[in-house]
Amino acid sequence: MEGIISLTLLVFLALLMPGVVNRTRAVMAGRRGVRFFQHLHNVGTLLQKGAVYSPSAGFIFRAAPAVCLGATFTALLLLPFGTHGALLSFNGDVVLFAYLLALGRAALILAAMETGSSFEGMGAAREALYGALAEPALLLTAGTLALVTGQTSFARIFASAGSLPPQMLIVMGLILYVAIKLIIVETGRIPVDDPRTHLELTMVHEVMVLDYCGADLALLHVAEWLKAAALATLAANAVASAFAFNPLTVLALALAQAAAIGVVESLQARNKLARNATYILTITALAFVVFMLAYVLQQNITIG
Amino acid sequence: MFAETLLILALLSLAVFAVPLRLKGPFTLAVTGIGALRCLAESIAVLGRGYGQIETLITSPVFGDGYAATDPLSALFMLICSLAVIAVLIYAQGYLRPYLGKKSPAQLSLHYAALSLLYYAMIGVVMCRGAFGFLFMWELMTVSSFVLILFDAERREVRRAAMNYLILMHIGFIFLVAGFVTLRAAELPATFDSLALYFAGHNPLPLFLVFLVGFGMKAGMFPLHVWLPEAHPAAPAHISALMSGVMIKMGVYGILRVALAIGDGLLAVGLVLFVLGIVTGLWGILSAAVQNDLKRLLAYSSIENVGIILLALGIGLAGKAWDNPLLALCGVSGALLHTVNHSFFKGVLFFGAGSVYTATHTTALDSLGGLGRTMPRTAALFLAGTAAICALPPLSGFVSEFLVYFGLLGAVAEPGSGTIAAACGIVFLALIGGLALLAFTKLYGITFSGLPRSKAAAEAREVPVPMIAGAMIPLAGILAVGLAPGLFTGGLFALTGRLLGIEGAPLIYRMAGPDLWKITAAAVVLAGVVGLVCGYKKSLLRKRTVGTGPTWGCGFGAPSPRMQYTGESFAEGLQSLSGRAATGRPQMVGRGEIFAGRHNLDVRHRDRVASLFSAWWVELLRRVNARVMATRTGKVNHYVLYALMFLLLILLLSLTNLI
Incomplete structure (x- = not known):
């Protein structure tokens, strides 16, 4: 029952987040912006369309959106939401979480390669590289959480986080910072990638899905929302567990991350593509610094 | 009795020289298959019992004070050897069919006889405890695999790779001999069992390093890996599968045998293995990602996987030294399970590479493409292997890497002396895993997706049934371990506990270990959701128009297959990052003088370690x-x-x- 509530809240959050990002961008630019739930309307329209497939597209291309959505959805089951536990939880489930996201990524990369387009190959190669470079940051952040709380499953990490000493709030705050950067990388936002760009040569995520239309594209959009919500909840749980661990705080913190992404998108230009690798490696370095900081704090507590 | 049966079967398999040409394959399959099934039964019995029996080798004058024994560790390796050799023999029935007219009967007989001998030599390696018997079997293994690599001896690069292999293996052999001689010099019998006595009285590190060079040479450990990317592409595909899947694991077996005998001083040994594992894994995968040849890429990926195994083993041994039983159990179990898993998925992948070669007569990535439509069964098998080697859930590669990660995370969660090392382990394992995803999506994408880049690839046909059937055996292993890991882990932890001498390993596992049945649950959810979404999409599209249109070409209406992304360009981003760490520079060859005629760009990447040798x-x-x-x-x-x-x-x- 607990798990069902978490899942519902996560899906609810996933539906809100793109609206918050868009609205923040509009406000920052002094526009009124589109309807808050415009993205839902867009997906609704897509679901009413037929489909066109390239002659070179095979079964991977057709199955990839479903695999991507399925993998992301399964990853959601591992996450608690505030005090509500996770539907599926076991020691070490943080690893399964990271690798389910990797499964979704692999499905998209292979689907892009199926079309035989050099643009999509380009996007696939970039996505594979960025994913590989971001993987250590994600798992090391999970490691930091494990270090701080002494647990290795999301449900137990966050459940035992309430009793943390106050100085660990610093660590949780930094984890939030790393997590926002990870969301930017994993969901392809500015400054790593620009979802609104019009030039195929500079796209990363968008170019991989160029040949999708209709229901397939709708599924991919939904998968992407779910992924953003999953990563945001992860960090929101971490911070909330250090001071006020209830679903409302988590929801507010997750939406604050969406707003932060909107602010970053309004203020920053996107990176030159060659700089992206450095940007992502910096996140890993940052994650390591956070880990070391947590280690130092942890050791001090036990010694002093 | 067991040893005698194997000896008789080994001698019987030499009778292949007298068998008519068409029956040589089935004959070897039958005779060596019986031997493999016998070993399989024996190894399952020993694994189930938890202890083995001591066998006296009947030719004791030859083997001196050597004797053979099966214990759970040898049984595990016997299991993967036997499964692999059955799959390889079935596959070979199809793969060698085109050679029936081209090769002389004697050549084919030699090939089959060497294949059988290689198998029995590997069984001998894991059974023999005395130095003489062990070294004899080790040498037999080297020589028979040398003969197997030489199958295509007409090609110059094959002869070169085979000689290269033979020489390097003998350098390794000298180190093994030196290791055993050290034992004799300390007035101990030259057997594996006396290693523990030696290590109790001496600093273990020097002797361990001597053995490590000898065994690491076989395992493909950095920087002794240079033979591997040459030998695997030179050998026929089923031989590459056998060599990469199980023969290089004999090196891992040797390292395990020696390392497990160490009592005090395990920490240094563990950390050496850990660091070497990281370097081997990174070097392997960085080199693999830039390769432009199917089999070379797979060969480098074998180096990467040996790196993962050594990393896990190293942190496990260090965990024992740190008195962290969970880390020790997870690390060593992860290493053992990854050894088993790698023999499965690398078997599937090399079989797939062989099928591609049979169908198109090339393994150069730039001449392939679009094989997914013409060879759907091969493609599906290769896809499963790809997903498994990238450690994607819910296949077997994920389970073994999960165990390693779990050990590392556990060590991080209980801050102690190993925390920083464990964090480094997490970072590098994640990086290696991510880069493996890059290398293998490139491999699958360029080979099986898109449009054919050459006439040969366009005219490819699906391979004969034995070549599919052979790959089904390792595929079954991939699925079994991946979907129901809970079935195997209890036994695996018990085995590891016995090897490491940790009391109550199953209890520790039940208390703090991961509940792997939850992975099965996640797999069920995943399959269910994917199925539901696919069904939903199908029902949506039923009433709508589903059309076919050209791939988006940015408005360009006449795209050609040659405009597709290539393997070289796929890895370009990584290459610009890794610099020249693991690659060479493309060279222009055959350029015209004033007016550029036809010219080629040679983009083969040379291993910088290998270039030290020239x-x-x-x-x-x-x-x-x-x-x-x-x-x-x-x-x-x-x-x-x-x-x-x-x-x-x-x-x-x-x-x-x-x-």
Whole structure:
């Protein structure tokens, strides 16, 4: 029952987040912006369309959106939401979480390669590289959480986080910072990638899905929302567990991350593509610094 | 009784020389298959019982004080050898069919006989405990695999790779001999069992390093891996599968045998293995990602996987030294399970590479493409292997890497001496895993997706049934371990606990270990959601128009297959990051003088470690050698002179009291 509530809240959050990002961008630019739930309307329209497939597209291309959505959805089951536990939880489930996201990524990369387009190959190669470079940051952040709380499953990490000493709030705050950067990388936002760009040569995520239309594209959009919500909840749980661990705080913190992404998108230009690798490696370095900081704090507590 | 049966079957398999041409394959499959099934039964029995029996080898005059025994560790390796050899023999029935007319019967017989001998030699390696028997089997393994690599001996690069292999293996062999001689010098019997006695009285690190060089050479450990990317592409695909899947694991077996005998001083040994594992894994995967040849890429990925195994083993042994039983159990179990898993998915992948070669006569990625439509079964098998080697859930690769991660995370969660090392382990394992995803999506994408890049690829046909059937055996392993890991982990932890001498391993596992049945649950959810979404999409599209249109070409209407992304460009981003760490520079060959005619770009990547072997000092040695060889004139009077000079030298030295 607990798990069902978490899942519902996560899906609810996933539906809100793109609206918050868009609205923040509009406000920052002094526009009124589109309807808050415009993205839902867009997906609704897509679901009413037929489909066109390239002659070179095979079964991977057709199955990839479903695999991507399925993998992301399964990853959601591992996450608690505030005090509500996770539907599926076991020691070490943080690893399964990271690798389910990797499964979704692999499905998209292979689907892009199926079309035989050099643009999509380009996007696939970039996505594979960025994913590989971001993987250590994600798992090391999970490691930091494990270090701080002494647990290795999301449900137990966050459940035992309430009793943390106050100085660990610093660590949780930094984890939030790393997590926002990870969301930017994993969901392809500015400054790593620009979802609104019009030039195929500079796209990363968008170019991989160029040949999708209709229901397939709708599924991919939904998968992407779910992924953003999953990563945001992860960090929101971490911070909330250090001071006020209830679903409302988590929801507010997750939406604050969406707003932060909107602010970053309004203020920053996107990176030159060659700089992206450095940007992502910096996140890993940052994650390591956070880990070391947590280690130092942890050791001090036990010694002093 | 067991050893005698195997000996008789091994001798019987040599009768392949007398069998008619068409029946050579089925004959070997039958005879060696029986031997493999016998070993399979034995290994399952030993694994189930938890202990093994001591067998006396009947040819004791040859093997000296050596004897053979099956214990759970040998049984595990016996299991993967036997499964692999059955799959390889079935696959070979299809793969060698085109060669029936091309090769002489004697050549084919030699090939089959060497294949059987390689199998029995590997069984011997894991069974023999005494140095003489062990070294004999080790040498037999090297020689028979040398013969197997030489199958296509007409090609110059094959002969070169085979010689390269033979020489490096013998350098490794010298180190193994040196290791056993050290035991004898300490007045201990030269057997694996006396290692523990030796290590109890001496600093274990020096002798361990000697053995590590010997076994690491076989395992493909950095920087001793240089033979591997040459030998695997040169050998026929089923031989590559056997060599990469199980033969290089004999090196891992040896390292395990030696390392598990160490009591005090395990920490240094563990950390050495850990660091070497990280370097091997990174080097392997960085090199793999830039390769442009199917089999070379797979060969480098074998190096990467050996790196993962060594990393896990190292952190596990260090965990034992740190008195962290969970880390020790997870690390070593992860290493063992990854050894098993790698033999499965690398088998599937090399079989797939062989099928691609059979269908298109090339393994160059730039000539392939679009094979997913013409060879759907091969593609599906290769896809499963790809997903498994990238450690994607819910396949077997994920389970073994999960165990390693779990050990590392557990060590991080209980801050102690190993925390920082464990964090480094997490970072590098994640990086290696992510890069493996890059390398293998490139491999699958360029080979099986898109449009054919050459005429040969466009005309490819699906391969005969035995080549599919052979790959089904390792596929079954991938699925079994991946979907129901809970079935195997209890036994695996019990085995590891016994190997490491940790009391109550199953209890520790039940208390703090991961509940792997939850992975099965996640797999069920995943399959269910994917199925539901697919069904939903199908029902949506039923009433709508589903059309076909060209791939988006940015408005360009006449795209050609040659405009597709290539393997080289796929890895370009990584290459610009890794610099020239693991790659060479493309070279223009055959360029015209004033007006550019047809010219080629040679983009083969050379291993920088391997290029050390063709550096200036090799040339210097060669020149010195040529000078020395000039004294070998073949004239008796010269040789008498040399003898006289030698005697004079001795006389002078003894007069001056130098000797």
